[in-house]
Amino acid sequence: MKAFKQAFSVARKDLALELRTKESVNAAGAFSIAILILFSFAFDPFSEAIHELAAGLLWLTFAFAGALVFNRGFARELPNECLDTLLASPLAPSSLLIGKAIGVFFLLLLVEVVSLFVFGVFYNIRWWLHPGELALTCALASWGIAITGSVFGALTVNLRLRELMLPVIIYPLLVPLLVGAIEMTNALLGNQPFTSYEWLWAKVLIVFDIVFTSLAIALAETILVN
Amino acid sequence: MTAAIEIAHIWKYYGDYPALRDCTLSVAEGSCCALLGRNGAGKTTLLRILAGLSHFQRGTVRLFGTAPRTGETRRRTGFLGHGIGVYEDLSARENLQFFARIADVPNARGVVSGWLERVGLERVADMPVRQFSRGMRQRLALARTFLHAPNVLLLDEPFTSLDDRAIHMLSQLLVEARARQATIISSTHQLREAMAIASHVALIENGRLRFSGERTQAMLDDPALLYRLHAEPGAA
Numbered sequence: 001m002k003a004f005k006q007a008f009s010v011a012r013k014d015l016a017l018e019l020r021t022k023e024s025v026n027a028a029g030a031f032s033i034a035i036l037i038l039f040s041f042a043f044d045p046f047s048e049a050i051h052e053l054a055a056g057l058l059w060l061t062f063a064f065a066g067a068l069v070f071n072r073g074f075a076r077e078l079p080n081e082c083l084d085t086l087l088a089s090p091l092a093p094s095s096l097l098i099g100k101a102i103g104v105f106f107l108l109l110l111v112e113v114v115s116l117f118v119f120g121v122f123y124n125i126r127w128w129l130h131p132g133e134l135a136l137t138c139a140l141a142s143w144g145i146a147i148t149g150s151v152f153g154a155l156t157v158n159l160r161l162r163e164l165m166l167p168v169i170i171y172p173l174l175v176p177l178l179v180g181a182i183e184m185t186n187a188l189l190g191n192q193p194f195t196s197y198e199w200l201w202a203k204v205l206i207v208f209d210i211v212f213t214s215l216a217i218a219l220a221e222t223i224l225v226n
Numbered sequence: 227m228t229a230a231i232e233i234a235h236i237w238k239y240y241g242d243y244p245a246l247r248d249c250t251l252s253v254a255e256g257s258c259c260a261l262l263g264r265n266g267a268g269k270t271t272l273l274r275i276l277a278g279l280s281h282f283q284r285g286t287v288r289l290f291g292t293a294p295r296t297g298e299t300r301r302r303t304g305f306l307g308h309g310i311g312v313y314e315d316l317s318a319r320e321n322l323q324f325f326a327r328i329a330d331v332p333n334a335r336g337v338v339s340g341w342l343e344r345v346g347l348e349r350v351a352d353m354p355v356r357q358f359s360r361g362m363r364q365r366l367a368l369a370r371t372f373l374h375a376p377n378v379l380l381l382d383e384p385f386t387s388l389d390d391r392a393i394h395m396l397s398q399l400l401v402e403a404r405a406r407q408a409t410i411i412s413s414t415h416q417l418r419e420a421m422a423i424a425s426h427v428a429l430i431e432n433g434r435l436r437f438s439g440e441r442t443q444a445m446l447d448d449p450a451l452l453y454r455l456h457a458e459p460g461a462a
Contacts, residue, residue, distance in 0.1 A: 002330060009327040013316070020315045020354075081309025088277040088305035090374065091328040092297060225278070225295065 010099025028065035055185035070149025074157040093220035104146040140205035141181035230255040230409035236285035258410040260424035269413035304376035310367035314356040329374035381412040417449030
C-alpha cells in the first residue's frame, strides 16, 4: 500500500511538472497531429485502403510520440541531482519506476485522445461506437509503452546520446505490443466489435504488460542504482 | 556509545584511480563528525557511499548495523549532496510536500509549513524555486533533508551559499539534531563553523584518512591546526 502511495506521489509530481512546463506533451501532441494531417493529404480519406493502413499509422505515431514523452521521464530528474536525492530517500526504487510509468501513461493517453479525435474528424471514424474496446486497447498498449519506456529511460538516463539510444533499444521490444494494438484497432476502424481474434491479442498485451511491470518491480534497484 | 556508522577498509576506484584508499572510520550514535579535506580528497565519494549512491570495490559499510541501501536505512537517513535535490518548476511548498509524502511524514501539511517558517521561506513558499537565489535554494534543500527527522544526516558542504543568518540557522538545526541523538557527518571547508558544532573530526587527503578523533579545544581555537599537523605539505 505504501509503495502504491509513493508511486502515485511520483506520478502526481511528474504530471504537475509537465502541466507547468508542457515540455513533452506539447511536442508529442504537435508531432502526432502533424503526422495525421500529412497522412490525410497523402491518402484519400474515403478510400478502402485507408482502413488497412490507418491502425498501423496510428500506433506508430503513438509509439514515436511516446518516445518524446518517456525520454523526458528520467531526464527531468537530472538537474539539481534530483535522481540521487530520490535514490537516497525513503522512496522505494520500484515505486519510483512505477510512478514514472504512471505519469508517462497519463500523458500518452492525453496525446491519444487528442489524436484519435483529429483522426476521427478527418477520416469519419466513429470511435464512440465501441468505447469499452477502444479504452481497453489504448490502456493496455499505452501502459506497455509507458513501462518499457520508463525502464529503459532509467537505464539510459546517464548516457550522452540517450535521445538516440532509447528509441533504438525500445522499438524492437515493442513489436508484439504494437502488432496487438494494431490488430485490435483494425476491428475498431471497421466499426466491428471484438471477435476471439482481437481478444487473443488483448491477452497478449496483458501478458506483455504483466511481464514488463513485474520485471520493472523486481529489477528496479539494479536498474536505478547499479 | 554504539557506532551508528562503521566504515572498514573501504577502497573505491574510478577506473584505475583510487578515490578512497583503505578508509576506516567509526562514528558513534549522536555524534557530529566534521569531514575535512581539500578539493578532490574523497569527501563527497565517502558521503555518496554512505548514502548508498556509489559502489565500492573493497571493504564494508554499515549504518546501524545494516547496508546503506536497505529501505530501513534510507528511511533513517537524510542526504544533502552537491545538487540541492529540488525541482525548479515546483514551488518550495510543493517540493517539501512531495518529499514529505514519499517519506510518509505524518501531518505532512503542518510539518511542511513548520519547516518553511524555520528556514525563512514562508513568504516565498508558493513561488517556483527557479526564482530563488542560491542561498534560498540551499535553505530549501536543508528543509528537505531534515523534513523526516532522520537519525543519520549526511551533509556535503551544507554551509555553501548561506549568509550569516542562515549559517546560524543551520548551526541551530545541527545542535537540535544532536540533542535528539541524530548522527551527523558533514563535509565542509567552513572550518570555524564546522569545529564549533563537531564532536569529532576526520581529515581525508588523496583518498586516505589521515586523522580521525575527537575535536579538541586546540582545534576550536585554531581550525587550521589539523591541516598543519596531518596534511601532506603541498597536497592538492
